[in-house]
Amino acid sequence: MINNFLEYKEFQAYYGESFSVEKNRDVVEVFNRLCPYCGAVLSEKHSLHRFDTHFRTGECIEQDETIYYCQNDGWWQHKIYERQDSSPKNWYSVIHEGILKTYDDSSANIPIQVLNDYIFNDPDKITNIHHKKMEELVASVFGDFYNCEAKVVGKSSDGGVDVVLIDGDNPTMIQVKRRRSLQHTESVSGVRDLLAATLLNKTNKSIFVSTANKFSPEAEKTASLSIELGLVEKFDLIDYGRFISMLKGRPQNIEQIWDGLLALTKLNDKHYGLAYVG
Numbered sequence: 001m002i003n004n005f006l007e008y009k010e011f012q013a014y015y016g017e018s019f020s021v022e023k024n025r026d027v028v029e030v031f032n033r034l035c036p037y038c039g040a041v042l043s044e045k046h047s048l049h050r051f052d053t054h055f056r057t058g059e060c061i062e063q064d065e066t067i068y069y070c071q072n073d074g075w076w077q078h079k080i081y082e083r084q085d086s087s088p089k090n091w092y093s094v095i096h097e098g099i100l101k102t103y104d105d106s107s108a109n110i111p112i113q114v115l116n117d118y119i120f121n122d123p124d125k126i127t128n129i130h131h132k133k134m135e136e137l138v139a140s141v142f143g144d145f146y147n148c149e150a151k152v153v154g155k156s157s158d159g160g161v162d163v164v165l166i167d168g169d170n171p172t173m174i175q176v177k178r179r180r181s182l183q184h185t186e187s188v189s190g191v192r193d194l195l196a197a198t199l200l201n202k203t204n205k206s207i208f209v210s211t212a213n214k215f216s217p218e219a220e221k222t223a224s225l226s227i228e229l230g231l232v233e234k235f236d237l238i239d240y241g242r243f244i245s246m247l248k249g250r251p252q253n254i255e256q257i258w259d260g261l262l263a264l265t266k267l268n269d270k271h272y273g274l275a276y277v278g
């Protein structure tokens, strides 16, 4: 089962004479350092304390921005809280909180961003995922890695090609195998099939990606021989370890969401608090 918090909701809360009514005081005051799902102590991801001074009057607002998250299940909260130092004490807060979505890890309907973050945190679980999802994950990771379009083309009669990397007019043929065990050894036959499919497509770049820990010596020999003989220009064998390090070479989607929410570090001198921007 995958618990995921990529989706989130937003609350605002405020009090004081700058606002006509008080709103959501509870949201701010009930905040604590425990995960609402599992009770674990939350970990701090981000914390910033600063003073935002009015560029004309010199009046000051005290601000805090934090992100806390749960290491067990990934629940998180981003919060900005600001207080005016002059009397009466105005305050304003904006809060974002992850919304729990649950998926079966072998489902064919998991969003690829969710699957990516799940495998990022728990790489061994890759053997459980749906084989079509593995093809999409490979397309997503390789598309980013080579900075080009990656298309899932695999059908049941795919002729040995599941994903095509479209890099100029010399596409790369990719075969993807989601094995049920990391201990599996990829044999030479799959490598030969991919070589044949590459040649039949009149292209000369091949990548074989597997969740197995290793390729057989004969599979490795065949891949290098195909290059030595000039049949193809490239024939990469990507095993579990290499694929996971490629996947981990880019930030998790949740990290990108958090970066997008952080607001205080982006304020400039013409600001006077988030609530008072006119």
Ligand SMILES: [Zn+2]
Pocket: 035, 036, 037, 038, 039, 040, 070, 071, 072, 073, 074, 075
């Ligand atoms: Zn938790």
